[in-house]
Amino acid sequence: MATLQVMNSPLQQFLKNNNVDVDPKIIAYLTGDMRLTEVRNFATFWSPSAYEHGVRDDIVAKVEPYRTDMSSPASRVQVARLRTAWKLAQEQATVTKAGSGTLTTAGSGTARSFPTIKFSYFNVEGGGECIRLAFALGGVPYIDDRIDMATQWRDLKPKAKFGQLPVITVDGGEQIAQSGAMLRYAGKLAGLIPEDPVEMMKAEEVIGLSWDLVTAITPSMQLDRRPQLYGYQGTPQAELTRIAIGMREKLSAPDGDIDRFLGYLDGLLAKNGTGWFVGSSPTIAECEMIPRLRSLRKGNRDGFPKDIVNKHVNLMKMYFAFHELPAIKAHYKGVPPY
Amino acid sequence: MATLQVMNSPLQQFLKNNNVDVDPKIIAYLTGDMRLTEVRNFATFWSPSAYEHGVRDDIVAKVEPYRTDMSSPASRVQVARLRTAWKLAQEQATVTKAGSGTLTTAGSGTARSFPTIKFSYFNVEGGGECIRLAFALGGVPYIDDRIDMATQWRDLKPKAKFGQLPVITVDGGEQIAQSGAMLRYAGKLAGLIPEDPVEMMKAEEVIGLSWDLVTAITPSMQLDRRPQLYGYQGTPQAELTRIAIGMREKLSAPDGDIDRFLGYLDGLLAKNGTGWFVGSSPTIAECEMIPRLRSLRKGNRDGFPKDIVNKHVNLMKMYFAFHELPAIKAHYKGVPPY
Numbered sequence: 001m002a003t004l005q006v007m008n009s010p011l012q013q014f015l016k017n018n019n020v021d022v023d024p025k026i027i028a029y030l031t032g033d034m035r036l037t038e039v040r041n042f043a044t045f046w047s048p049s050a051y052e053h054g055v056r057d058d059i060v061a062k063v064e065p066y067r068t069d070m071s072s073p074a075s076r077v078q079v080a081r082l083r084t085a086w087k088l089a090q091e092q093a094t095v096t097k098a099g100s101g102t103l104t105t106a107g108s109g110t111a112r113s114f115p116t117i118k119f120s121y122f123n124v125e126g127g128g129e130c131i132r133l134a135f136a137l138g139g140v141p142y143i144d145d146r147i148d149m150a151t152q153w154r155d156l157k158p159k160a161k162f163g164q165l166p167v168i169t170v171d172g173g174e175q176i177a178q179s180g181a182m183l184r185y186a187g188k189l190a191g192l193i194p195e196d197p198v199e200m201m202k203a204e205e206v207i208g209l210s211w212d213l214v215t216a217i218t219p220s221m222q223l224d225r226r227p228q229l230y231g232y233q234g235t236p237q238a239e240l241t242r243i244a245i246g247m248r249e250k251l252s253a254p255d256g257d258i259d260r261f262l263g264y265l266d267g268l269l270a271k272n273g274t275g276w277f278v279g280s281s282p283t284i285a286e287c288e289m290i291p292r293l294r295s296l297r298k299g300n301r302d303g304f305p306k307d308i309v310n311k312h313v314n315l316m317k318m319y320f321a322f323h324e325l326p327a328i329k330a331h332y333k334g335v336p337p338y
Numbered sequence: 339m340a341t342l343q344v345m346n347s348p349l350q351q352f353l354k355n356n357n358v359d360v361d362p363k364i365i366a367y368l369t370g371d372m373r374l375t376e377v378r379n380f381a382t383f384w385s386p387s388a389y390e391h392g393v394r395d396d397i398v399a400k401v402e403p404y405r406t407d408m409s410s411p412a413s414r415v416q417v418a419r420l421r422t423a424w425k426l427a428q429e430q431a432t433v434t435k436a437g438s439g440t441l442t443t444a445g446s447g448t449a450r451s452f453p454t455i456k457f458s459y460f461n462v463e464g465g466g467e468c469i470r471l472a473f474a475l476g477g478v479p480y481i482d483d484r485i486d487m488a489t490q491w492r493d494l495k496p497k498a499k500f501g502q503l504p505v506i507t508v509d510g511g512e513q514i515a516q517s518g519a520m521l522r523y524a525g526k527l528a529g530l531i532p533e534d535p536v537e538m539m540k541a542e543e544v545i546g547l548s549w550d551l552v553t554a555i556t557p558s559m560q561l562d563r564r565p566q567l568y569g570y571q572g573t574p575q576a577e578l579t580r581i582a583i584g585m586r587e588k589l590s591a592p593d594g595d596i597d598r599f600l601g602y603l604d605g606l607l608a609k610n611g612t613g614w615f616v617g618s619s620p621t622i623a624e625c626e627m628i629p630r631l632r633s634l635r636k637g638n639r640d641g642f643p644k645d646i647v648n649k650h651v652n653l654m655k656m657y658f659a660f661h662e663l664p665a666i667k668a669h670y671k672g673v674p675p676y
Binding site: 170179203211243247264 | 444539561
């Protein structure tokens with residue numbers, strides 16, 4: 001999955017200048033796919049107890065040709081070189097810390113250090129993208145462990161907590177499941193959950209509405225794929241499709257549930273008046289909504305009209321403004337997937 | 339809805355001893371239904387700008403015979419007397435504060451003052467009880483505004499945000515919707531959300547699983563009541579009931595979804611080993627789960643077997659231990675609704 005990129009980040013420089021001879025494809029994976037551009041972020045990606053397995057499982061095992069045979073000498077050399085690089089990064093990070101004070105977040109004035117976060121999810125937006133957006137927006141380094149459903153999921157499913165993705169681990173600890181839990185975790189580390197309890201509740205109100213919208217839509221999405229969930233055993237596929245499309249048309253009607261929920265959300269933006277749902281900057285509320293809105297805007301795939309969001313001008317403004325945020329632009333490598 | 343109770347709380351004493359002559363039925367509502375037993379909680383129930391309408395709308399308008407005609411002289415006298423009592427309580431609270439230091443939470447060492455919280459929900463457990471439990475557990479004073487569906491909801495629905503309950507207001511501000519948002523708000527004020535980000539995520543993992551369980555069950559609960567949600571327009575009622583019961587039987591089977599999710603939750607308790615889901619004391623995770631478990635244990639109402647939770651011994655232990663917590667015992671007036 002690693003793609004070579006024309007980049008010249010400090011981490012790329014560091015890996016080139018220290019003669020550790022890491023394969024450029026691996027460097028590209030680190031700085032491109034994983035968006036690890038700073039040496040200090042690389043240095044904090046694993047705890048000292050986790051890096052030995054970490055560089056192998058999280059990095060080399062994700063890059064071709066090494067992935068195909070991790071026990072080959074070539075793979076093991078790359079793993080060893082990456083370990084050396086990580087130790088060098090540790091030293092450099094320590095020197096930097098001692099030499100120029102503690103690392104600080106812009107504006108926060110407090111030192112920020114992050115645990116080693118490995119976020120595992122399919123290589124799609126789905127229920128996990130909101131979490132990636134929160135990490136990206138807050139500049140929280142994380143291992144973006146993208147699982148290919150066709151080639152990797154069958155082996156991984158029995159090891160995944162509750163047999164599901166996404167799962168997350170922190171500092172090599174136990175797996176924790178549930179995307180909603182991870183969104184709030186990412187949001188907390190990223191500073192995207194308002195401190196004021198009422199403002200926090202308003203951000204959560206948006207998430208609740210988003211889930212209500214999904215709940216309203218879900219039967220129409222699943223009916224022809226998993227009819228047994230709705231008591232439709234034995235109904236012919238063509239009939240299921242007919243019923244599902246009827247449900248989608250009803251949901252998409254001007255007085256339907258989708259328009260109603262989008263109207264609620266649009267109204268919250270209008271009322272707040274800053275362009276964001278709560279306060280004057282994006283929160284977990286926006287991280288939650290962006291992939292939902294994109295899914296709706298894809299339209300045809302699920303039988304919903306593509307233009308269903310368009311009339312909600314505040315939502316659309318927020319949608320485009322969010323993609324213009326530098327951290328989000330970087331997350332999408334400059335090509336926002338409107 | 340007010341019920342006369344044999345109680346002798348400080349607030350009851352206060353309202354009797356100060357010659358304000360508030361009707362005993364109203365005192366019973368305050369100290370019984372609303373569980374306001376301390377003078378200082380009564381004093382902090384409204385902000386100074388909100389109490390004038392507050393005593394009328396939140397208290398007198400809830401108690402018969404005043405409720406029936408709020409414009410009658412008798413009702414207006416009670417409103418006036420309650421305002422006098424509130425002012426007296428304000429003075430007393432100020433004196434207490436000055437005399438004996440700031441009010442502190444047991445163990446926290448920091449002063450605690452609460453906004454005026456009005457939580458409006460039907461007089462059932464449903465999706466709102468988890469919020470009441472969080473307020474109760476944390477000793478957060480709130481107006482437990484219980485709406486009678488038969489007599490009050492029709493008038494209130496057009497005024498309720500998004501036409502739904504629960505809604506909450508803080509210091510007489512705008513309505514905020516979504517029970518999940520309110521649970522986290524209540525949990526934040528009540529100190530029931532772990533500070534550590536990973537522990538917080540674990541509490542949220544439980545809530546996510548709980549919602550997944552509800553999502554799995556919902557079609558079987560709604561199919562015969564709201565068949566249009568699942569494309570069953572025109573299907574005879576008897577056929578809908580037959581399908582719904584079949585779905586419930588499948589969900590309730592030993593390899594069904596209910597057992598699977600309860601097993602996950604039971605396993606989290608077993609793993610943590612303290613009797614609670616996270617750390618060594620209850621959090622919003624327990625507040626979320628208790629009403630869900632009770633709903634399952636009611637069984638027959640929805641066609642599910644009553645004993646479906648029983649084999650999950652860690653869940654059952656937690657269920658009973660939670661009801662033994664003094665604040666929860668008080669919430670249920672000493673009669674836990676197992």
